[in-house]
Amino acid sequence: MKLTSEEQDILAGKAGPLPQTALRHQVKVGDFFGADDLVPVSQAHIMADTESLGEAGVQWLEQLASIAEGQRGVRIPTITDPRGTDFAYASYLGQTGAMVDLERRAIAAFVKLGVTMTDTCINYQTIQAPIHNEHVAFGDTGVVIYSNSICGARSNFEGGPSALAAGLTGRTPRYGFHLPDARRATLKIRVEFTPDTLNDWGALGGVIGRLAGNYWAVPAIEGIEGAPRSDQLKHFGAAMASFGSIALFHIAGLTPEAGKIADVAAADLPTHRVTRADIDTLQKSYRTDDRVDVVVFSAPQLSLFELRDLAALCDNRRFIVPLLAVTSPQVKPDSDRAGYTARIENAGGIVMSGMCFYQSYAREISEAKGWKRLATNSAKLVNILGGYGYQPMMASMEACVDAAVSGKLGRS
């Protein structure tokens, strides 16, 4: 990789051991992908729940944080993805003291490194959305795909160590979706209908993700009518990233790089047709039971508008099955002030913040609470939780709330 004189100084340790360690990692990754150089980035977003870090990852962070103050801070605004717990509900979830202690240690280390603990995977809705052509280093696949596709920003999937490295150096290797050529479509998707519910949008994203199939695939999508809402595209993108490892899509006439389909896609690209039946098939494939042990709204964290919709569905209801709604620390106070939290809790639900269900020791929660059959409207969540020993089932927000009342998920 071609390094500037400043970058060579960093690599030589003249800026201290922390940027040196970070840049070494970036050069290793950049060389792997054949990056020519590094590109300055304006923000970094770190996925670093302690289920992923484990003791080894937290110890590594603590080593970094032990470097003298003044030599250990991030250079650019650097924020965090959801944590592994909401401390107020750790005991309820059956999380152990060791898990909570690991979380506290990781947070303390991040704070010493100058990281801002936003604990959110919807920073594009709540903190600061990047703008068209802005180079960023974002973690959380849902954040990356939304930022790349809807905002027109430029990011690869940056895992926790790499996002932290970007925060410490203010740059990242220039490969993948930082390069214009990689952003052109590799396949076309003709959608035969436009979904309405969040679960249908998520399922559509899942179907397209499976069709596209790998990180370097860029779907250009035709046939979406009207202007979808941010929450709909949030579920759409998060599911596409989850099912297919996709980091960028274009929607003709909607997303910033695709005023016309020809702006991003060659005429002779392979085209796939996606129908209503395809998304029904995906959702039905998860319907393995009628009974439900728990209902979870999470992945991505809920926006204020989703909580508003959920609160309306909870009025005059009484749950016999636990219902968890997970949001960001930025949205939660607004939900409290607007009365949404109280309306959900009056029905027997719980509103958590700063975590995400699958990033919070989901396997151990299942074992502690006896939760196996889980209903959700999140395609991303059903895709993940099978590996954690759950029987995840997918339905609309309305059907999930009904399931919390009756203990059974209706057939639609």
Place this chain on the structure above:
Amino acid sequence: MGQILIGKVFHARHAMGQVVRGTALVARDGFSARYDLDRINGTFSRPAHKLAGQSYVGKILVLDTAKGGVASAWMLHEMQSRGVIPLALVFNTVNPILAQGAAFGDVAMLAGFDEDITAAIANGAEVEVNPQMSTLTVIG
């Protein structure tokens, strides 16, 4: 799966890590440490995965593509710290997360071949991963 062709060499476009030799565990399926693995017991745990129930510990995984979330970047490092980790990762296509995770967790990795590597390597074959030469060689 392909037949064992001792001495056959496959060249990768992307390579990282140290030379390792071991038994190939092969499937035309994806890989995500978060989605697919029981990392405590060292097995594939997602029921729909083609390697469900099989141990990945000490194996050279030969799979189609990296899937899913960013957690794998931390998880390979954590798995390495407990010794419950594949010996190397070999993919037709890789995403940045697995490459970043391999860099952080010090795991050998090859990716990008001219043929479908999951069809070319027989499950159970003995192979050498040589990142310095960017090669995968069938040795037994």
